[in-house]
Amino acid sequence: MRGLRIIPAAALLAACALSGCEAPGIDSGAARELQGQVAEVAEAAAAGDYEAALEDLTGLSARLETAARHGEVSERRQERISAAIETVRLNLQTELALQK
Incomplete structure (x- = not known):
């Protein structure tokens, strides 16, 4: 049931x-x-599968950095996306800790 909290965070990342x-x-x-x-x-x-989700999130961060370097994402947008990624990352890490 806890994993359902991650979905809104990921949706927030996508929407915002x-x-x-x-x-x-x-x-x-x-x-x-x-x-x-x-x-x-x-x-x-x-x-x-919070470990896989964290791996996917790391890939998302790397792609965002590449996009920013190539001018595909503005600095302001990169900051917003990065902040949302960190929120999701913290949620995923919390869920992993609760599983142990």
Whole structure:
């Protein structure tokens, strides 16, 4: 049941940081790619596989950094997405700790 709390956090990440492929501050291709990675995080968390979700989140962070370096994501948007990623990461780490 605890894993259900991660889904809203991942949804928040997608909605708040990546919403709208045409949103200012993010290239539409990068947005689609990042949204796909957010979905992977949410699916792993929903299945209770928090370690896989954390791995997916690490991949999402790396892709975000690459997108920012290539000018596909503005600095402001990168900061918002990074903050949301860290919120989800903390939730996932908490869930892992509770399993032990």
